[in-house]
Each structure stands twice: as structure tokens, then as C-alpha cells.
Amino acid sequence: MSSTIREQAAHEIASVLPQRAHDLARLQILSDDSEPVVTVVGKYNHGKSSLLNELLGRDAFAVSDRRETVRLSDSVHDGVRWLDAPGLDADVGSADDREALRAAWLKSDIRLFVHAAKEGELDAKELTLLAELDADRVRTGRQTLVVLSQVDQLADDAELQNVGAAIDRQMPGIVLNAVSSMRHRKGIEGGKKLLLEKSGIPALQAMLQTELARVPAARAHERALLLREIGAQLQQLRAAQQTSLGILQKTQQQQRREFDRDLSSVIEKVARDIDAMLNALGTDHAIVPDTAKDAYMITAGKLERAHIQIAYSRACIEIDAVLAAHGVIAIPLEQRTVAKSLNSVMIAVMGVSVKLRKDLRRMFCEASGRERMQREFIHYYELSDERKALAAQIADTEASIAASAQAALALRTLEARA
Incomplete structure (x- = not known):
């Protein structure tokens, strides 16, 4: 079936159920049978772009101390599309916030939620987004992996444990993947296996591979769910x-x-x-x-x-x-x-x-x-x-x-x- 026919069908449904426009757009993506999508979301300067580069093993995304990511950037690597969303606080007018959320909700199969360890607890905006992402996980089966980035900027493991405990009090049972892109890069350049392991990147890559293998089944589940929900609502x-x-x-x-x-x-x-x-x-x-x-x-x-x-x-x-x-x-x-x-x-x-x-x-x-x-x-x-x-x-x-x-x-x- 051509995308034009699907778009017309989605338009006819959206004219009756405008509140389902997002789900209909998601159905379009699910029907394309395209490569799985991993989207990195989080606040500005929390190490999202650096994390992506380490996960891909190449410098595919620009890294800067300034508010560099003001649009949705993407790169395809090993059959996976990687998206670097604008920071949640990248633009005062909130246009970039909307683009980040659009990427998180519409395009991604797996979300990497990045929070810099040096910031300590999650702020209100992060808590709200994480709660919404988790509710979406329960509903659609799309996974969100929470990454505690830049852990090398903490004084020691005790401080890391304190940050983890503080976040756990905010969201009990949350699984944090502690990583350091800098340690991983130094481990690669210096051939230091222990530094690579301590960076947390290999463990995160392994977890991602496990979740990526589940994407086809998750997509089929989500597609059936959306069609069922929309059909019931139309009835x-x-x-x-x-x-x-x-x-x-x-x-x-x-x-x-x-x-x-x-x-x-x-x-x-x-x-x-x-x-x-x-x-x-x-x-x-x-x-x-x-x-x-x-x-x-x-x-x-x-x-x-x-x-x-x-x-x-x-x-x-x-x-x-x-x-x-x-x-x-x-x-x-x-x-x-x-x-x-x-x-x-x-x-x-x-x-x-x-x-x-x-x-x-x-x-x-x-x-x-x-x-x-x-x-x-x-x-x-x-x-x-x-x-x-x-x-x-x-x-x-x-x-x-x-x-x-x-x-x-x-x-x-x-x-x-x-």
C-alpha cells in the first residue's frame, strides 16, 4: 500500500478523531517497516551527543558546551536510526521542547533518557517527562532506558550512590545506567579494558542490543494496540x-x-x-x-x-x-x-x-x-x-x-x- 493512500486514510480518521492525530502519525511510521529508532532525550548539556557518539563508535553528532542541538539530528548505523533530540530546555520559546517530545513520542522505538549525574536529583520537567514515558511503556511496550551520564564528574562512587538514591526516592524502582562518555573514549584511545568497562557504555550497548531485538515484536504489539483503540473509539x-x-x-x-x-x-x-x-x-x-x-x-x-x-x-x-x-x-x-x-x-x-x-x-x-x-x-x-x-x-x-x-x-x- 502506498504511503499516499495511508496518509489519506489517516487524514480521514483524524478529521473525526483529532485527538488521535499523534497515534495516527505513529501508525504511519509503524507501517513503513523502517529501521528501528533510538532517540536520546534530556536537558541541554547533559551529554546526549557525546553518549551517542560513544554508542555508535564514531563522531556522528556535534558536541559543544553551547546549546548546539536545536533541531532533530539523526544518523543511521548498523541498521539502526539514532536521533539526537533538542534539549528539553534548549529554547526559551519551547519550540525545541516540542521537537524533542515529538521525537520521543512519535519516531522512537527506544528512548534513552539522559540526566547528568552532577545535577543530582531530577527536576520537575524531567520527572514529568519520565512519568509520561513510563506510562507509554506500559501502554505500548516502547522502552525507555534511563542513563545517568557524566559520572566521571562526581567525586567518587559514594557520591554516585547518593545521587542514585536521591533519584530512586523520586521514582522508586527506577533503573539507572551510569555511564561516562569520557572514560569510554579514553579507554578506546588507550586500549584500557578496565576503563572501558567502568565507563558503563559496553553494558548499555548490550542492553540496547537486547531491546533492539525486541523492537519488531514491540512494533507489532503497538500497531495492533493503536488500531484496536482507534477502532473502539470510532465505534x-x-x-x-x-x-x-x-x-x-x-x-x-x-x-x-x-x-x-x-x-x-x-x-x-x-x-x-x-x-x-x-x-x-x-x-x-x-x-x-x-x-x-x-x-x-x-x-x-x-x-x-x-x-x-x-x-x-x-x-x-x-x-x-x-x-x-x-x-x-x-x-x-x-x-x-x-x-x-x-x-x-x-x-x-x-x-x-x-x-x-x-x-x-x-x-x-x-x-x-x-x-x-x-x-x-x-x-x-x-x-x-x-x-x-x-x-x-x-x-x-x-x-x-x-x-x-x-x-x-x-x-x-x-x-x-x-
């Missing part, structure tokens, strides 16, 4: 999304049922009231037009039209109360006019006034009129802010479920090594 996420969608859809349906019920109830109620009122009336004076001489007079027609308008307004008030209770108030922005008083759902559906019995009867007493009201009020109900927000939530959740399903397919791509 949990999709189940939670499905539950959320079900709740949202149930809410949407319940709200609609309640609105339909309340709206039907109020329309039927006002229709009965209007019908009873109209049947109780006598002669229809409203249909007789007023003459010019009636302009400033109270006539039977005017009284009739006022009576009809009051009945209409009362019906509208009752309906409007139900609409307001369900958040159906303002019409959509694109339908609004400069006259703010006209920008309501009631005006849009019912109009401003009714003056004649036939219009009132058509609106409330005929089935077609009631069905029109019901239909148009439902239309505006679905356009209300609350309903649109709920519909958007449902659409977003459905999109998330689709993305989770795609991520699950992408994970199967990563599971296929070939």
Missing part, C-alpha cells in the same frame, strides 16, 4: 452520534406533533365560536355600502362590520397565543417589509382585517379555509428559528455519522499492511 463515537441523532429526531417529531395538536385545537375552537356568532346574527347589514352622507354617522352596516372585525381579532389573538408558545412569530427575513408591524406570521397568513360575514365564514367555517390556515401556519412553523436550528443540528449529526462511517472504512485501509 463509541458512532454509537453516541446515532443516539444523539435519535434524540434530536424524536424531539423534532414530538415538537411537530405538539404544534399540530395545539394548532388544530385552537383553529377548531375559534371556528366553533365564529360559527356560533355568525348563526346568531340577523340581517346582514355589512353588505349594504355606506353612502356619502353616512361618512360621519353610525350606521347598521358600520356596527355590523365592527362586530365582525372584533370577532376576527379575538380569533386571531387566540391563534397567535398558540403560535407564540411554539416560537412562531416573525416571518423569514426575505419576506419582511419596511413596515415592521406587518412582519408577523399572523399578518402573513390571516391578513389585517375582515369586514364581511362571507369572508369570516370562508376562513373559519369552511373546511378548505381551516386547512389553508393549518397548512400555512405549519409552513411558517418549520421556518421558525428554533425549528431551523434543530434541523441544522440533525443535518450536522447526520454528516458526522457519515464522516465516522468513512473513518471506519479508512481504518480498514490502515489495517491492511500490503
Whole structure:
């Protein structure tokens, strides 16, 4: 399988599980079947580069009393990639700290944590990192070897024992590999076997060879672990999304049922009231037009039209109360006019006034009129802010479920090594 396909699959999963981006990047490395990686991490000027040079048997990494290692340096030797990470305190802005941690967490199969013996106890940053590395060992099987470097700078073995005891009190049971790169170099140059042995480098090299032999099995374990964890998390996420969608859809349906019920109830109620009122009336004076001489007079027609308008307004008030209770108030922005008083759902559906019995009867007493009201009020109900927000939530959740399903397919791509 090409790295491009794996990268695309990892990207699709990371879009759903962004917190797994680091693990997905690690999976990419584990799928490459590249040489094992040993990364040296620790604070600036604790002898990391010198240690690497002695372990490799050649000066592959720059050694300096200044803050020399400000980027990730690497060298391949005898089928192993060796990384010299920036010091944990190499840069005030902490960019190099991030690079050191990136090397420790992402690229390495074995971590060499270096602490200068002359510094005595571990500081807070070192303790935190060591605790995190040990937790990662328990989880993934990647090993961390703790190296107590520059032991030649201590006065004697008693002082070395005191430093070791102090660190053990900080992290009970910690295994310290005491080394001196300087002694090892002098032993090599002078052909002094005892000095070589006392340097601790040969013992550390032997331990490293043992751990390097375990890397293939450790990688297989870690790869299976990460795939299993990510798969389980995707399943949990999709189940939670499905539950959320079900709740949202149930809410949407319940709200609609309640609105339909309340709206039907109020329309039927006002229709009965209007019908009873109209049947109780006598002669229809409203249909007789007023003459010019009636302009400033109270006539039977005017009284009739006022009576009809009051009945209409009362019906509208009752309906409007139900609409307001369900958040159906303002019409959509694109339908609004400069006259703010006209920008309501009631005006849009019912109009401003009714003056004649036939219009009132058509609106409330005929089935077609009631069905029109019901239909148009439902239309505006679905356009209300609350309903649109709920519909958007449902659409977003459905999109998330689709993305989770795609991520699950992408994970199967990563599971296929070939």
C-alpha cells in the first residue's frame, strides 16, 4: 500500500478523531517497516551527543558546551536510526521542547533518557517527562532506558550512590545506567579494558542490543494496540452520534406533533365560536355600502362590520397565543417589509382585517379555509428559528455519522499492511 493512500486514510480518521492525530502519525511510521529508532532525550548539556557518539563508535553528532542541538539530528548505523533530540530546555520559546517530545513520542522505538549525574536529583520537567514515558511503556511496550551520564564528574562512587538514591526516592524502582562518555573514549584511545568497562557504555550497548531485538515484536504489539483503540473509539463515537441523532429526531417529531395538536385545537375552537356568532346574527347589514352622507354617522352596516372585525381579532389573538408558545412569530427575513408591524406570521397568513360575514365564514367555517390556515401556519412553523436550528443540528449529526462511517472504512485501509 502506498504511503499516499495511508496518509489519506489517516487524514480521514483524524478529521473525526483529532485527538488521535499523534497515534495516527505513529501508525504511519509503524507501517513503513523502517529501521528501528533510538532517540536520546534530556536537558541541554547533559551529554546526549557525546553518549551517542560513544554508542555508535564514531563522531556522528556535534558536541559543544553551547546549546548546539536545536533541531532533530539523526544518523543511521548498523541498521539502526539514532536521533539526537533538542534539549528539553534548549529554547526559551519551547519550540525545541516540542521537537524533542515529538521525537520521543512519535519516531522512537527506544528512548534513552539522559540526566547528568552532577545535577543530582531530577527536576520537575524531567520527572514529568519520565512519568509520561513510563506510562507509554506500559501502554505500548516502547522502552525507555534511563542513563545517568557524566559520572566521571562526581567525586567518587559514594557520591554516585547518593545521587542514585536521591533519584530512586523520586521514582522508586527506577533503573539507572551510569555511564561516562569520557572514560569510554579514553579507554578506546588507550586500549584500557578496565576503563572501558567502568565507563558503563559496553553494558548499555548490550542492553540496547537486547531491546533492539525486541523492537519488531514491540512494533507489532503497538500497531495492533493503536488500531484496536482507534477502532473502539470510532465505534463509541458512532454509537453516541446515532443516539444523539435519535434524540434530536424524536424531539423534532414530538415538537411537530405538539404544534399540530395545539394548532388544530385552537383553529377548531375559534371556528366553533365564529360559527356560533355568525348563526346568531340577523340581517346582514355589512353588505349594504355606506353612502356619502353616512361618512360621519353610525350606521347598521358600520356596527355590523365592527362586530365582525372584533370577532376576527379575538380569533386571531387566540391563534397567535398558540403560535407564540411554539416560537412562531416573525416571518423569514426575505419576506419582511419596511413596515415592521406587518412582519408577523399572523399578518402573513390571516391578513389585517375582515369586514364581511362571507369572508369570516370562508376562513373559519369552511373546511378548505381551516386547512389553508393549518397548512400555512405549519409552513411558517418549520421556518421558525428554533425549528431551523434543530434541523441544522440533525443535518450536522447526520454528516458526522457519515464522516465516522468513512473513518471506519479508512481504518480498514490502515489495517491492511500490503
